[in-house]
Amino acid sequence: MTSFDLNSITSALTDTNKPETGVDFSGKSLKLDTEKDAQPIIDAINACPNLQYLTLTGNTLGVAAAQAIAKALEHHPELKIARFSDMFTGRMKTEIPPALSALGDGMIAAGARLTVLELSDNAFGPIGVEGLAKLLQSDVCSQLQELRLNNNGLGITGGRLLAKALAANPRKLRVFIAGRNRLENDGATALARVFQTMGTLEEIAMPQNGIYHVGVSALSEAFKHNPNLSCLNLNDNTIGSKGAEAIATALPKLKNLKSINFGDCLLKSKGAKALAKAFKDNSMLLESLDLSHNEIGREACMEVVEAITALPDSADRLSRVVLAGNSLGGASNKKTMKEKLGPSAELSDGEGSDEEYVSGSEEEETDGEEESDENSEDSATEDAQHMDTIVNMGKEINLDDTGVEEVKTDVGIFLESPTLENLTKLGPKAADVIDAHLQAIKDPTDLITAYVEATFCVSGLSEESNLAMDIAQELYPIMLKRAGQQHAAAWLLANTMLRGLGLIKSENKEYRIRWKTSGCYRVLALAVNRPNFPTPLRDTLRFFIASRLSTLTDKNIVEKHPELYRS
Template identity: 40%
Template sequence: MSVDTASSDTVFSILNKGLKLETVEDVQTFVEEILAKEKLETVILSGNSFGVEAAQALAGALKNKNSIKVVNASDIFTGRLRDEVPQAVRAICDALEDKQSLVELNFSDNAFGPAGAEPMVDFLTNNRWFQVLKLNNNGLGVRGGTIIGQALLEAAKKNNEEGKKSSLRTIIAGRNRLENGSSKYLANAFAAHGTLVDIRLPQNGIRPEGIAVFSKGLAACKDLEVIDFQDNTFTTDGSVAFAEALPKWKKLKNLNIGDCMLEVAGGVAIVESLLKGCNNQLQTLNLQYNEIDRKSVSLLAQAISSHLKELSSLELNGNKIHPEDSSIADVKAALEEHGHDNALGDLHDMENGYSLRVGGEKTASIPPHGHHY
């Protein structure tokens, strides 16, 4: 079985070969190729299925490599039994625990649930050099999210005891049903590290109380550039808490809180926070399907004109406002002021059960149509 490599000595890849690897013999060729790469930096295992023996054998080879920077182990357990996966995860994590060169570990798209989080604890607690953790679409649930949060918090405590700055920069953990139950543990960990630049937790069933907890924890991460909470539930309470934290993120470039049901008052709170001028590096903003109305959009136009000069992508579709409302025209004009004529996304699914206003005067009533949710 041949190995696709982008660089003969730095990359090992069996990406999307669809191999079902069971035994030591099944991966012997791969083990030999890994061991032969003296400057191995990138390992890509994705799109294959590993049994326990195969994973342990491959992990044994990785344990001898001290230049590894990236390990992509996403989608590697298709068709595996529930008791197989934790053993394989543990083998890979144990092999990487002492790797000071490691930058990124990706276990996304493995439906291992909380049982897959447990064997990661030692790695997350003891490897305090890696920067990027990708656990997207793993079915972690509240328990799994709690386990990850507690392990990361322990790592932060060790850093503090040693006077070592955290290396953690990126957490991607969407589609995991983290919900409110894990929010305290994860948020405490994020705050303790304080170094996050990129946090993405879309589609996690997080409700207003959890959003408030996350907002408070992430407020300690002053260098945040990317925040993605799409398709969770803010309502007014969560929005107000998020709005209070927003000025802390002065380096924020990409904010995605679309499909979060901000509600009218919540939308106003968030846009009023943007009006303070603390987020003037913002480049992309997603506020679609949030039940916000023309007041928020009018305020947003002011914020764009005054402060958001870098905003080159804006999504407002699916809100409680007609696309020909004067506030939309104001937003377009504000974007054009800064040379972003095409920044506003499509408005084909705006909430039309509201009076059309032009220049602030009611001119027509538009019948409602189907809701996005």
């Protein structure tokens, strides 16, 4: 392990007078698979005596290249800014965690202290957070001010894992960006609990996350504990009237709030009125407000305008007010709004009419909206409702199935109940029989899942039968071949194997492991070093097995096969 002089590290961390210098390879579209591919970046890092920033945006890194770059980073404790967005295009999802983990280990070994970590536009999903967890929990992120994770496909599980990593050692972030991640209520609520402990947030952007009023209410409680919040973006979530009312209760604590983006949040008139009242009662000094496309009626729109222009300095302060896509009323209403808002107004003439969102009086709309909120918020999407209709239609059709008996093949029976007796019934050419049966599957995801599960069903019996061991070894090259013929097969195959080995959790609650994983590890140990076994898949499996070794149920078995967790 490389050793460092403590004095030089301390000096690097405390000297704030040095000019910002670093290495920028952004937008070069480099495909970096090996250490040799990464050599230009390594040379640039080694040649930079004061590496304040490293930008690798717009290139694509494999595991070996990331490990080589990480070694170069071990000599730069002065690193402050890591811009790693859009850095894994064309890579397997499962390649990303070990690559991220390697880069993190390099910074940890250096004793760096990041202030900015940018990882947006990397579709690494929940397992990507696994590769980040160690870095986020380390002292490298102890002074982190900006964390940008936009468009990472985190999902609910990723949101929870991220919250857990951040909560392990409470951070004092100023900026948190995590749009387009489908965090939903559970992910948002988990993060909200972490935000409460921070108290330092100045900007929160979580647009397009499928968050409803439950998650918004949890976030609103967190906002109250972050009085320096100046920029809030929840665009394209379903805040609704209930969420708006929750946010309104937080606004008295947010005297520094300057910018709000609640566009496309289904606020409707009731939600807009709740916000307008809070703006006015708390003399909010807003500079930018976006409430576009929220089905807000004309009277509620006017209340919003009057609330944000109540203070005498509003004409000079307001830079942008967007109400387009709501019912703004006729020409007279729009003229009044424009006069009050001045150049900041974005009203889109002709986009809203008197009748567009208002039926009868404004009062009728308001009275009926509570019921509408109850029915619309946290309800199924149009597509889901449409599917329900189709299902219900199907229920009305009764087919006479008298005398009809479902035909089950020997392979189907074995896969459903993987016993040695059922395997023996497939005969001496069981691998070929299983292969012929599974090739009838057309959907690529279903096909890969079926081949992996069939291989594991047989592998699980390998500890009690040499026949099962032989068949499982025959199935591995067949599985790899069939999977390799499918589009986007690499990450599907790795993800399915990790799930089947119990190394990652399935988001499908009905998923169950019906084979002995100890036998699967035993067979995998034989297969993993064969020439036909893909290197990226081998590296990914080793990374996850090594990181979970101490908690594995099959730890005693796996430890007998170091080829499963050591390079």
